[in-house]
Amino acid sequence: MxxxxxxxxxxxxxxxxxxxxxxxxxxxxxxxxxxxxxxxxxxxPGNKWRKLALNLRAAAGRPVLTFGGAYSNHLRATAAAGRLLGFPTIGIVRGDELAGRPLNPSLARCAADGMRLEFVDRATYRAKHEPTVLAALLARAPEGAYVVPEGGxxxxxxxxxxxxxxxxxxxxxxxxxxxxxxxxxxxxxxxxxxxxxxxxxxxxxxxxxxxxxxxxxxxxxxxxxxxxxxxxxxxxxxxxxxxxxxxxxxxxxxxxxxxxxxxxxxxxxxxxxxxxxxxxxxxxxxxxxxxxxxxx
The missing domain is CATH 3.40.50.1100 (Rossmann fold)
Structure with missing residues (x-):
């Protein structure tokens, strides 16, 4: 496709x-x-399509890295788009305490759709727009990853x-x-x-x-x-x-x-x-x- x-x-x-x-x-x-x-x-559905469509065209098949909480529908939509269109997705999830717990249904759906989930502490999550923090997150992502902000x-x-x-x-x-x-x-x-x-x-x-x-x-x-x-x-x-x-x-x-x-x-x-x-x-x-x- x-x-x-x-x-x-x-x-x-x-x-x-x-x-x-x-x-x-x-x-x-x-x-x-x-x-x-x-x-x-x-x-x-809904605003997910409208907000992601132009971003996905800009990404042009590159890996997409984005952000969300444990129940983020934006993460789910991004993961689904990656599965449907065949590009890698990385989800930066707020709350490192979640890393050792079973995935909730929302995050489990993301993982089933192929999204790589990375849990970060809340201070890091709040600072995700700072250049040094974002650079560190991108350094662990596939080369050339395209960043979509929280909520798209x-x-x-x-x-x-x-x-x-x-x-x-x-x-x-x-x-x-x-x-x-x-x-x-x-x-x-x-x-x-x-x-x-x-x-x-x-x-x-x-x-x-x-x-x-x-x-x-x-x-x-x-x-x-x-x-x-x-x-x-x-x-x-x-x-x-x-x-x-x-x-x-x-x-x-x-x-x-x-x-x-x-x-x-x-x-x-x-x-x-x-x-x-x-x-x-x-x-x-x-x-x-x-x-x-x-x-x-």
Whole structure:
């Protein structure tokens, strides 16, 4: 298979845009649409495909080294891409204490797909962008390895996600997405003609600067009409609450769609809450991006 030709993987693009009947929106004159990016590819769903595609073309078949936590869906997607396209993958995993333990299902899937896992202590992981630390990691990797950052968010990822905004332009007035590392929001806002809402799943208030930096790197400056709502992280990354779990179960029962808890559920909870707050004028078409799970 030609490692440059990602079309050989047959992604489902553009992804479906599905209207759903939900009285919590309808009673305020709003239309809810689900942008089903989770259906793009079974092994590289949603924002994973959009963020990795241009990076994989840039890697051009070279080994890919990337980063993630023990449950990183970005690591899983990268490992799957390596298996499908035939290039080596190396995953730098946060937490050297995990090295002597049985692999969890996420890391076991990475290993089964051929990813070489390297566990590093948390101080080293935090310093992974420093030139000396990165050089040491690359020295242990295959020669010529191409580096993709944590969560896949870099300028190429933002450029890839701009296509998501273009697919929604003219079909929705507001687009909403859960945010982890900010790459999807940076690109979505750049390509979308309406307003974009980012719902961070981490607390800390750092994401605004990250998104601006990604847009500067990808597009040369700010792009699009976007904002963040920091109220719905439910305690931070990897955290849920009884309220969130009950909300997700109710949404699943209403619409027959399994809802990922750590990202998608928080974004949908934000939209329902904002609808109740009358944050959107009647007639607004709201597209909720179903990213699959993880590392947005």
């Amino acid at each position: 030609d490692t440059y030709d990602l079309s050989a993987l047959r992604p489902r693009l553009p992804s479906p845009l599905e209207p759903v009947e939900d009285e919590r929106f309808a009673r305020h004159g709003l239309t809810l649409l689900l942008k089903r990016d989770d259906l793009i590819h079974p092994d590289l 968010s870099n300028a190429l990822a933002a450029e890839g996600c701009a296509a998501l905004g273009r697919e929604l332009s003219g079909r929705a007035d507001v687009a909403a997405v859960a945010c982890g590392t900010g790459g999807t929001l940076a690109g979505l806002a750049a390509g979308f003609a309406g307003r974009t809402l980012g719902v961070p799943v981490l607390k800390g208030g750092f994401l605004d600067g990250e998104v601006r930096a990604l847009q500067e790197a990808a597009f040369g400056g700010p792009r699009g009409d976007w904002r963040l709502d920091e109220r719905f992280h439910c305690g931070g990354y990897g955290r849920t609450t009884p309220r969130l779990d009950a909300f997700a179960q109710d949404f699943e029962a209403r619409h027959g769609l399994a809802i990922e808890r750590l990202y998608v559920a928080k974004m949908l909870l934000a939209l329902v809450s904002l609808a109740e707050e009358r944050a959107f004028p009647p007639g607004t078409r709201i597209a909720a991006v179903i990213t699959g799970s993880g590392d947005c």
